[in-house]
Amino acid sequence: MPETPRYAHPEAIVTTEWLAANLAAPGLRVFDCTTYLIYETGTGRPYRVESGRADYDKGHIPGSGFLDLQGELSDTSSRFNVTMPAPEDLAARFAAKGIGQDSRVVLYSRKNPQWATRVWWMLRAIGFDDAAVLDGGFDKWSVEGRPLEAAETRYPPAQLEARPRPGLFVGKETMQAAIGDAGACSINALSPELHRGEIPRYGRPGRIPGSVNVPAAALLDPASLTFRPPEAVAQAFQVVGADPSRRILLYCGGGIAATLDAFLLHQLGYRDLAVYDASMSEWAKDESLPIEQG
Incomplete structure (x- = not known):
């Protein structure tokens, strides 16, 4: 089992x-x-x-x-x-x-x-x-009726050293190179309507060719806005072919919703994850980049 x-x-x-x-x-x-x-x-x-x-x-x-x-x-x-x-x-x-x-x-x-x-x-x-x-x-x-306050909190400045993890954010070149690559899976975290190209919100309507759709909103309980259980989230990614052995590239409109998908994939143990920072805000306006509809 x-x-x-x-x-x-x-x-x-x-x-x-x-x-x-x-x-x-x-x-x-x-x-x-x-x-x-x-x-x-x-x-x-x-x-x-x-x-x-x-x-x-x-x-x-x-x-x-x-x-x-x-x-x-x-x-x-x-x-x-x-x-x-x-x-x-x-x-x-x-x-x-x-x-x-x-x-x-x-x-x-x-x-x-x-x-x-x-x-x-x-x-x-x-x-x-x-x-x-x-x-x-x-x-x-x-x-839940828990306490609130209006007074601003400002924490004292601290020391934080950057220890960069290259590759967690990627650009259009990486996304373009992944088209047709069996070792990669590009996932669009936008709504199904935007994924299909029914709404021209970002410029040219559509999606990055070959990408699949796991809307960020589908990974939440709509009433409580809590994350759905692990088995439901895992199923949502499995049905689109997002296998842990593949490199997973996530995008949306501007690199925001994609991080929700990325966060939960990380929770499921996926290791090779990246977010396309500019996402469709860049891709849809660049006539040199391919786009897919339907």
Whole structure:
């Protein structure tokens, strides 16, 4: 009988019960990572990125700081909304927010955990492994009636050395080279409609040729926004041919939803994982790159 799938790194997913019991733990650093995408038409861009800071100021998990993904943790010289900075630069930015070598970090967001998984994947890319995502995020915490506070938390600056893991973020060249490669599996984390090319949100509608679709939203319980059980998540990837022996390349609209897929694949024990940072925000507008519909 095959072994029942399980999450290989349970320490990287924490419950609201655990967090409530450990809020005062020394070295714990909790951050609200909320960002919103405001979809627009007629502007020439797929969406406007809006910080969740205003909601944080209204009420957040006690003792948690705020991370502005676009404003504080992204390469602002990039033409894309959210782009991974150089590892040493990013480590310095995290350190300024209070994340140090000995910190235990818990990340959460509102409405969608993909913002927390994006920051988690960025921390992993610079070699920091003691981070976790709050299962169900702020929404579950709030629904359970747990305490909130409005006062801002600022942690003292810390020291954090970058120990980069090359290859966790990749560019269009890697994605193009994987087309037709039996040893690679490219996965689109966007909705089925976007995958099929029914909505021209990012430019040319469609997908990277040969890629398969595992929508990030399908990996969550829609009511609680918690991660689905390991066996359900494993099945979602297995049915599209995402075998652990293959290199798995994940993309979406801008390298956000793809990190949710990547986070859960890591939890399932997959080792060769990469996220296409610019994703369809770049691919769909580059006429030299192939695109597939249907």
